[in-house]
Amino acid sequence: PSLVHYTRSRICGLLYTASTPLPVALRVALCAVMVVIITVGFLGNAVVCLIVYQKAAMRSAINLLLATLAFTDIMLSLFCMPVTAVTVVAGDWRFGPEFCRVTAMLYWLFVLEGVAILLIISVDRFLIIVQRQDKLTPGRARLLISASWLLSFCLALPSTAGRRTPGSPGHRPGCVLGYVESLPERGYTVLLAAAAFLVPMAVMLFAYLRILNAVRRNAMRVRNHACPAAGLAGKTGLSAPRRLPQPSVDVSFKTRAFTTILILFLGFSACCLPHTVLGLLAAFSRRFYLSPQFYPAAVGALWLSYLKAAFNPVIYCWRIRKFREACEEFVPGHCRLPRLPGRGRRRVRPCSIYVCTETQSAM
Template identity: 60%
Template sequence: MSCNGSALGLNTSEADPSAPAPLRVSLAVAMLLMIVVSFLGNAVVCVIVYQRPAMRSAINLLLASLAFSDIMLSLCCMPFTAVTLLTARWHFGAALCRLSAALYWFFVLEGVAILLIISVDRFLIIVQRQDRLTPRRAKSIIAASWLLSFCVAAPSLAGWAVVEVPARAPQCVLGYSELLTVRAYAVTLVGAAFCVPFTLMLGAYLCILHAVRKNAMRVRNQSDSLDLRHMGRAGLRRLQRQQLVSLDLGFKTKAFTTILLLFVGFSLCWLPHTVYSLLAVFSRRFYCSRDFYVASSCVLWLGYLKSALNPLLYCWRIKRFREACADLLPQGAHVLPGLPERLRRRTRPRALYVCGESQSSV
């Protein structure tokens, strides 16, 4: 039931947004900037993986799929929200409202699924010491994740969720309902988009942190126990093995740090959205309050921010990403001269999933 007592389904109430114009305009302008950053930054990732066969490792295919889902989110959903924020009206009809809501959850679910797959892969490599993800398996996993995300998001098109048509919100969002089926689907949707992936990724990262700390202490203790004065040929080989282990540990730690930052960004951007969505479906008081539009605007803006943060994080952490961006620019647009070709190092495709300054995933 909507706030004006209409029937379940699409709520077409014409309540005023009750949001100050400066706030709406500021969020809309910032969202337009996010569209540009998200599209261009994530397009660079897709172009790099597409144009360079050496970059088509399993993990880079996952990153390209994550970037593509963010591109589609920025093109198919964010412009409608920006226009609605500027005009305080939904100009695109009820059918497109429900379609945009389904696409929103579809692309969000896909991005979260890819991030979860990457986290599980890091867990298997660092904790279980199993590197079984091949490009062929990655393609199958990506196809399955897109299919599963579509299956979870598609029922909203069939009326399994109450969708609020603006002007009560700047985008078609989940609305209040007393039907158990609608509430159950809303819980399933929110759980698949945040709760379940967050729990699994948090557990994986805690295990990774424990394994990294344990390995670092073991390497340090074994290094301290070596007596260089009485070291023979066997001792030298042992020292070399310890140095390789230490190098590999630093290699994995740098990669894990960037993935952990992606997880932190996902958590900070989507935790408010999860709480907001559940309150909108279960709490009539919150749904009908005057602050609902303001809360919707801020929470949706924060949720979209994640799509623009990923390429910014790549640019900050990954040297090869910055070099690739420079290579894609026109020749006259380069500010600094490029490195000579003989100084550029070729990296093994299986080792591309490193997000440090010296090696990177892209």
């Protein structure tokens, strides 16, 4: 009996400690950070959608995918982030269990759709650079977007039938991931983790490693093609043939475009990895779920996954010149910064510069 009493007391103590709200100063700071993330995520991604919607010339396949990715981040900023901010500030879930399940379903819907779009972009870059096949047209992009929304909805819908109960007596104040004992619920947790992070992460990592290897090989071929011609000219006394500037220009342009997608992938990995690991630990480890460190870790991991919504527009503004120019159109004239002189570069077909043989270095 004494052992049972000690065990019950120990569990009650853990629950009481876990349900202790965060300090007021920390809650205010987290709320301020969340307001910044919501503002940047909503406005930045709204600009992306407006650019693609208003300008017909911008409705290419890759831009349609990026606009869909921006739309998912806007939905996260509108339907999920404010609820989380209110819960952290109030220290309790005040929206009812049904809305908790709906919020969970919307969160996974938008996260899965965003991951699917990143996966489609990565496969498209792989086909262009490694396989030298530019097959993604705007029509095919629309079909893939529709299919990805349908698949994401089918994967996210079962989350509304889970046993997630927010704000239960003596428990954590929030709609967070929880410990599950039934085999179907554990299987669904693993399925969500695999679909939202593990499988896309593996596929995108493989694609980007192959892409980096292909870019390195083609850059070496371009250099090796120019060096023998210069050496032959020195031996024969003839003037060296003029080196065409096109390979370096095109390689630089496409490498920069690929680098932008790679940065988006790295940002997605850094933001979503903690939430995925925490969800798996909470579902399979009751001890971790009842520990006093779980709720702060769950809040931090959830907000880090939200950070991706504000991360993407910053990368667009940093890496994409047309996005910066479009952003300037929404800024009053007296607030615009002076433009620095720069040299424009001609756009080329995405797969043209990756074809390089021993007899030719540019297509």
